[in-house]
Amino acid sequence: MGQHPRHQHGGRDDRRRHRAREHAPVNPTDHFPRLSLGHFPTPIRRLHHLEQALGGGHLLLKRDDLAGFALAGNKTRPLEFLIADATSTGCDVVVGGGAPKSNFIAALAAAASVGGIACELLISGAALVDPPPTLRLAEASGARLTFTGGDREHLDEEIDARASALNRDGHHAYAVPRGGACAVGALGFASGASEIAGQGVPDNATIVLAVGSGSSVAGLNAGRGAIGANWQIIGVSVSRPLEEMRRHVTTLTRACTQLLEVAAPSDAVIVDASVPGMGTTTDAERMIVSLAYESEGLLFDPSYGAKALVEVQRLVRTGFERPIVLWHTGGLPSALSLLTTEKGA
Ligand SMILES: Cc1ncc(COP(=O)(O)O)c(C=O)c1O
Numbered sequence: 001m002g003q004h005p006r007h008q009h010g011g012r013d014d015r016r017r018h019r020a021r022e023h024a025p026v027n028p029t030d031h032f033p034r035l036s037l038g039h040f041p042t043p044i045r046r047l048h049h050l051e052q053a054l055g056g057g058h059l060l061l062k063r064d065d066l067a068g069f070a071l072a073g074n075k076t077r078p079l080e081f082l083i084a085d086a087t088s089t090g091c092d093v094v095v096g097g098g099a100p101k102s103n104f105i106a107a108l109a110a111a112a113s114v115g116g117i118a119c120e121l122l123i124s125g126a127a128l129v130d131p132p133p134t135l136r137l138a139e140a141s142g143a144r145l146t147f148t149g150g151d152r153e154h155l156d157e158e159i160d161a162r163a164s165a166l167n168r169d170g171h172h173a174y175a176v177p178r179g180g181a182c183a184v185g186a187l188g189f190a191s192g193a194s195e196i197a198g199q200g201v202p203d204n205a206t207i208v209l210a211v212g213s214g215s216s217v218a219g220l221n222a223g224r225g226a227i228g229a230n231w232q233i234i235g236v237s238v239s240r241p242l243e244e245m246r247r248h249v250t251t252l253t254r255a256c257t258q259l260l261e262v263a264a265p266s267d268a269v270i271v272d273a274s275v276p277g278m279g280t281t282t283d284a285e286r287m288i289v290s291l292a293y294e295s296e297g298l299l300f301d302p303s304y305g306a307k308a309l310v311e312v313q314r315l316v317r318t319g320f321e322r323p324i325v326l327w328h329t330g331g332l333p334s335a336l337s338l339l340t341t342e343k344g345a
Contacts, residue, residue: 025198028226028260029191032184033084035115038076039068041195044325049295057316060205061298062196062327070137072107073330077188078180078215079107083115085184086174095163096176097122097148097155101279101303103331104179104213106134109143117174119143120166122159124152133333152178179213181248186219186256193223201325203230208311209327210273210304211235211245216329217268218252225257225265231325233268236311238304242272273307281306288313290339301331 043066047059067076086094094112096119098105105121112119121138127147128135138145148158156177163173176185201207211217217235224231237245250267257264276282285306292298292309300306305328312326 025194025227025229027191027194028223028262029081029187029194032081032187033088034080034191035084035087035111037069037080037083037111037114038072039066041199042066044196044199044201047296047326050292050298051316053291053295054313054316057312057320058323059312059316060201060323060325061296062207062325065299065328065330065332067330070107070110071103071330071332072110073103073332074189074209074216074327075104075107075180075330076111077192078185078219079111079188081184081187081191082108082174082176082180083111083117087115087117089172089174091117091172091174093118093120093166093171094174094176095120095122095159095166096178097124097152097159098178099124099152100128101132101134101334102178103134103333105143106137106141106333108176108180109138109141112143113141120162121145122155122162123147124150124155137333177213179215181213181215181218181252183252183255183259185215186222186252187259189216189219190223190226190256190260191219192216193220193229194227196325197227197229201231202323205323205325206232206234206315206320207325207327208234208236208308208315210308210329211237211249211270212239212304214245214249214252216327217270218249219256220327221249221253221265221268222256222260222262226260226262234311235268235270236273236308237270238273238307239278240274242270242274245272245274246270271311273311278303282310284310284313286339293339298328299332299335300328301333301335302337303334304329304331305335 064074069076096108163175166173281302
């Protein structure tokens, strides 16, 4: 298969379509500046015990929880490109933001520190007496934290305004939207697409991953198109309303494909897991997370991993036979909160 897209569904010989690749395709992000932070490729392995516990399925786990950079998980990927872009364009400070429990803010602060660039973070809401681990990690990396008092929906505008103010003061500021959701950030998972192709993920696989800012799913789908892979991608939306999230992910995917100079792929499937709300956990989530811990020794966080895992369980219950790759995106700062002794597949 060529490096460039011309992505097609159907019309190809089945045996060829379902065969795992023998060689890694050319990585479409190879010519972009990149700061090495994580240990890539992250492992991928079959979950035989969880399959048994669920009573079926062909489950593979892509372990970005083992990306090996701080507790950044999947966010290591966009940050390798974002920090390299900032430093290679002469910037001296990155400005980002998020909610207090955002994994991305802790990851951004750590990446900026390692990349040798200052970091300013805007945190939604009022200052906290007892900051969560994510804020403590950000502070430990030397980031300057400012609480906005407002909600997180306005943070991207506030980040831009703060970057402009720093520029007026003679700095060269690099504004990073929430979650690293921009074309450069999405390069991280575009690179991840050629990584899993090189690890033998077959063309008939379905990939399931949690969606927050959209950076990961958009990049993965852009990368899938760029290397001509036929995987089905299911993004499990944990926050925004479904239609808004679909539009947002499509826009972000297009921005990334434009940067890569490849054609836009067909849209990823986005399913809704935003109810009952971010940070609110259902009994089904608690039980499947505990089952994954008991059967495989795996930890999943409540905001993202638990919701992706429930989607995998739903697919298995429908009798889904094709390989499912669950992309473990990390979230370890909050992963201990979910374990329960009640089980149920
Ligand atoms: C643990 C974890 N998983 C998944 C996501 C969602 O990734 P994205 O923001 O790229 O959609 C995030 C976002 O912060 C995260 O922290």
